[in-house]
Amino acid sequence: xxxxxxxxxxxxxxxxxxxxxxxxxxxxxxxxxxxxxxxxxxxxxxxxxxxxxxxxxxxxxxxxxxxxxxxxxxxxxxxxxxxxxxxxxxxxxxxxxxxxxxxxxxxxxxxxxxxxxxxxxxxxxxxxxxxxxxxxxxxxxxxxxxxxxxxxxxxxxxxxxxxxxxxxxxxxxxxxxxxxxxxxxxxxxxxxxxxxxxxxxxxxxxxxxxxxxxxxxxxxxxxxxxxxxxxxxxxxxxxxxxxxxxxxxxxxxxxxxxxxxxxxxxxxxxxxxxxxxxxxxxxxxxxxxxxxxxxxxxxxxxxxxxxxxxxxxxxxxxxxxxxxxxxxxxxxxxxxxxxxxxxxxxxxxxxxxxxxxxxxxxxxxxxxxxxxxxxxxxxxxxxxxxxxx
Amino acid sequence: xxxxxxxxxxxxxxxxxxxxxxxxxxxxxxxxxxxxxxxxxxxxxxxxxxxxxxxxxxxxxxxxxxxxxxxxxxxxxxxxxxxxxxxxxxxxxxxxxxxxxxxxxxxxxxxxxxxxxxxxxxxxxxxxxxxxxxxxxxxxxxxxxxxxxxxxxxxxxxxxxxxxxxxxxxxxxxxxxxxxxxxxxxxxxxxxxxxxxxxxxxxxxxxxxxxxxxxxxxxxxxxxxxxxxxxxxxxxxxxxxxxxxxxxxxxxxxxxxxxxxxxxxxxxxxxxxxxxxxxxxxxxxxxxxxxxxxxxxxxxxxxxxxxxxxxxxxxxxxxxxxxxxxxxxxxxxxxxxxxxxxxxxxxxxxxxxxxxxxxxxxxxxxxxxxxxxxxxxxxxxxxxxxxxx
Numbered sequence: 001x002x003x004x005x006x007x008x009x010x011x012x013x014x015x016x017x018x019x020x021x022x023x024x025x026x027x028x029x030x031x032x033x034x035x036x037x038x039x040x041x042x043x044x045x046x047x048x049x050x051x052x053x054x055x056x057x058x059x060x061x062x063x064x065x066x067x068x069x070x071x072x073x074x075x076x077x078x079x080x081x082x083x084x085x086x087x088x089x090x091x092x093x094x095x096x097x098x099x100x101x102x103x104x105x106x107x108x109x110x111x112x113x114x115x116x117x118x119x120x121x122x123x124x125x126x127x128x129x130x131x132x133x134x135x136x137x138x139x140x141x142x143x144x145x146x147x148x149x150x151x152x153x154x155x156x157x158x159x160x161x162x163x164x165x166x167x168x169x170x171x172x173x174x175x176x177x178x179x180x181x182x183x184x185x186x187x188x189x190x191x192x193x194x195x196x197x198x199x200x201x202x203x204x205x206x207x208x209x210x211x212x213x214x215x216x217x218x219x220x221x222x223x224x225x226x227x228x229x230x231x232x233x234x235x236x237x238x239x240x241x242x243x244x245x246x247x248x249x250x251x252x253x254x255x256x257x258x259x260x261x262x263x264x265x266x267x268x269x270x271x272x273x274x275x276x277x278x279x280x281x282x283x284x285x286x287x288x289x290x291x292x293x294x295x296x297x298x299x300x301x302x303x304x305x306x307x308x309x310x311x312x313x314x315x316x317x318x319x320x321x322x323x324x325x326x327x328x329x330x331x332x333x334x335x336x337x338x339x340x341x342x343x344x345x346x347x348x349x350x351x352x353x354x355x356x357x358x359x360x361x362x363x364x365x366x367x368x369x370x371x372x373x374x375x376x377x378x379x380x381x382x383x384x385x386x387x388x389x
Numbered sequence: 390x391x392x393x394x395x396x397x398x399x400x401x402x403x404x405x406x407x408x409x410x411x412x413x414x415x416x417x418x419x420x421x422x423x424x425x426x427x428x429x430x431x432x433x434x435x436x437x438x439x440x441x442x443x444x445x446x447x448x449x450x451x452x453x454x455x456x457x458x459x460x461x462x463x464x465x466x467x468x469x470x471x472x473x474x475x476x477x478x479x480x481x482x483x484x485x486x487x488x489x490x491x492x493x494x495x496x497x498x499x500x501x502x503x504x505x506x507x508x509x510x511x512x513x514x515x516x517x518x519x520x521x522x523x524x525x526x527x528x529x530x531x532x533x534x535x536x537x538x539x540x541x542x543x544x545x546x547x548x549x550x551x552x553x554x555x556x557x558x559x560x561x562x563x564x565x566x567x568x569x570x571x572x573x574x575x576x577x578x579x580x581x582x583x584x585x586x587x588x589x590x591x592x593x594x595x596x597x598x599x600x601x602x603x604x605x606x607x608x609x610x611x612x613x614x615x616x617x618x619x620x621x622x623x624x625x626x627x628x629x630x631x632x633x634x635x636x637x638x639x640x641x642x643x644x645x646x647x648x649x650x651x652x653x654x655x656x657x658x659x660x661x662x663x664x665x666x667x668x669x670x671x672x673x674x675x676x677x678x679x680x681x682x683x684x685x686x687x688x689x690x691x692x693x694x695x696x697x698x699x700x701x702x703x704x705x706x707x708x709x710x711x712x713x714x715x716x717x718x719x720x721x722x723x724x725x726x727x728x729x730x731x732x733x734x735x736x737x738x739x740x741x742x743x744x745x746x747x748x749x750x751x752x753x754x755x756x757x758x759x760x761x762x763x764x765x766x767x768x769x770x771x772x773x774x775x776x777x778x
Contacts, residue, residue, distance in 0.1 A: 044663075044664045124547035124548075125547045125548050126548075127547065127548075130546075131548050134546060138542075138544075142531075145531050145534070145535075146531050146532065146534075149710060149714075153571075153574065155523065155527075158513035158519070159513075159514050159520050160514075160717070162718065182542075186571070186574055187574060275433045276433045276713065308433050321538060322539065322540070323538060324538060324539055324665065325538075325539055325540050325551050328549070329548050332548035333548050336548065
């Protein structure tokens with residue numbers, strides 16, 4: 001069977017779903033691999049590298065393909081030359097693409113959504129939300145260090161001591177913990193906050209201080225946070241305010257792709273920071289944790305004192321800012337998914353498998369009218385707010 | 390006596406020669422401190438902070454001042470309202486400002502050049518070249534980490550391992566060592582090279598690998614490197630080439646302000662790097678260690694294979710990219726100089742003191758015709774190439 005790797009078409013998307021070093025694993029498993037020309041270009045991967053690894057590079061890569069790999073979902077019309085009953089593996093966010101999901105369902109396409117890989121230990125190696133969050137968390141810390149024109153580390157010099165920067169990270173999921181770890185590596189004094197009590201230990205294990213706002217924790221099922229009331233959110237903002245005012249850099253990571261991010265920081269709280277401070281909002285794509293953030297832009301917010309301003313950086317498809325490592329990790333996740341779905345040397349997903357079932361969005365066996373318009377993993381449907389995956 | 394702090398006028402200069410937290414030390418020593426309005430603005434220091442610290446903020450700060458502090462040299466015409474026989478303390482680089490030096494000499498002004506503080510242990514706390522190099526070295530590493538779209542650290546994930554970035558640092562003076570330390574903090578695999586044999590130990594002490602090119606070392610006097618022949622320079626470039634080709638990020642720091650930087654890396658060597666690689670040239674202001682570099686710009690150099698390009702970043706007044714810490718360190722150096730020059734509660738520099746004498750460029754006791762047009766510290770006049778101070 002042919003596995004096709006699509007060239008991404010969404011503006012700003014620089015990743016690719018398969019990297020040359022993993023072509024061999026699919027070939028060894030008995031698949032033919034075809035790649036659309038230029039698929040890896042934005043991730044600095046050359047067509048020749050794919051060819052050298054054993055793939056065919058062709059404009060017709062999708063023609064007759066039984067499985068199509070991509071990062072963003074391929075448009076249904078681009079799938080019309082695929083083999084009958086072809087399958088796709090990509091991020092989908094079905095809620096944003098209801099029409100396309102319906103088209104896929106009526107065309108008999110099988111759709112697996114990478115963001116729906118269940119958060120169980122057997123599926124960790126397939127968890128693309130986590131792998132991409134790792135990239136985002138690192139990137140956020142580096143962006144903060146680059147935009148803040150102060151030293152992150154303590155420096156002892158003959159002329160005196162330079163104090164380390166104070167960094168505050170809100171949300172201690174994969175991205176938040178990676179941001180904390182990176183800021184700590186650079187020597188900053190880091191505080192972290194998460195509504196889940198379990199996060200405090202993880203924050204502390206990285207050498208950061210876990211902030212305790214003396215509010216009830218919101219431990220939900222499956223490691224996610226429960227929804228909070230507006231009253232609690234207000235209290236949380238009030239108690240966070242002095243910590244934010246004391247920070248040179250604030251990194252917010254309370255987001256999950258495809259959902260509205262919770263507002264953690266008001267414009268007033270940003271204006272209360274010192275001149276030259278930096279706010280990096282990883283959740284900007286989904287509305288932002290910080291009031292006034294614009295995804296893909298830097299907004300200069302004047303401080304309340306009228307002296308200087310605070311830089312508010314809004315992340316837009318942050319993993320695409322590091323396309324090469326993000327692609328390598330995503331491709332690894334995808335190849336692990338394919339291996340799970342390969343039985344007796346054939347692409348034969350077991351729809352009774354918890355992971356396969358969790359990822360499934362459209363399939364000929366599902367009634368067309370049952371095609372879901374909003375999909376969420378089973379364990380999160382009751383947790384409208386969760387701190388990034 | 391009044392000490393005046395000048396507002397910098399050179400484009401791109403964001404530092405200020407005195408910070409509010411150090412005003413008190415001068416006031417305690419018996420001086421009056423006057424600051425030109427907005428002097429600290431670019432370094433995010435407000436006039437009110439200076440006033441609160443005990444300084445006068447006034448457009449006429451220089452009027453009647455006995456000592457004028459600045460980062461870049463104040464124009465001679467701006468000094469005409471100062472007290473008779475006023476003195477200045479700033480960077481000067483007399484070789485670049487021969488006319489101004491002559492004007493200062495004929496106007497009876499005493500000029501102390503911060504870059505001429507001798508490199509002796511008693512003067513370490515006054516060594517502004519070192520303190521600013523520390524800032525530059527940190528900044529270079531952060532710029533490299535931000536521009537390279539790969540992870541610096543090794544990351545172990547459920548989906549596989551992300552290999553750490555390979556960084557090569559050329560020149561292991563203060564800036565180079567700080568760049569090495571910062572890249573190491575971030576987890577990169579770092580190699581360092583310096584023509585001085587003594588540098589190898591310092592490089593290794595930071596957890597980096599000192600490259601041995603099996604060339605004769607160029608240990609000169611005073612911790613500087615001796616000049617090398619073109620033949621040796623050619624051999625050095627040839628032997629560095631494979632190390633450069635293997636690096637994701639190359640940071641070059643072989644520069645000393647006011648001198649022509651040695652060419653360490655040719656355009657061909659840059660083109661031999663992999664796509665997406667980053668070159669950060671701290672020496673761009675003085676001609677560059679890397680062929681084709683442009684100070685204050687990023688040049689995209691196509692790779693030799695035709696796939697992708699290498700980013701070549703040219704530093705321009707790099708300490709001004711971190712104006713607040715650079716100003717704090719510089720101000721500390723300057724205040725230490727003033728304390729050295731204060732005797733019996735008066736500003737009374739002892740021209741027989743090795744440090745004072747080393748810094749002196751113009752003085753009424755010097756004959757006008759003897760005003761030097763190129764000044765270098767005594768211990769470096771025979772070392773035309775040295776790896777940054």
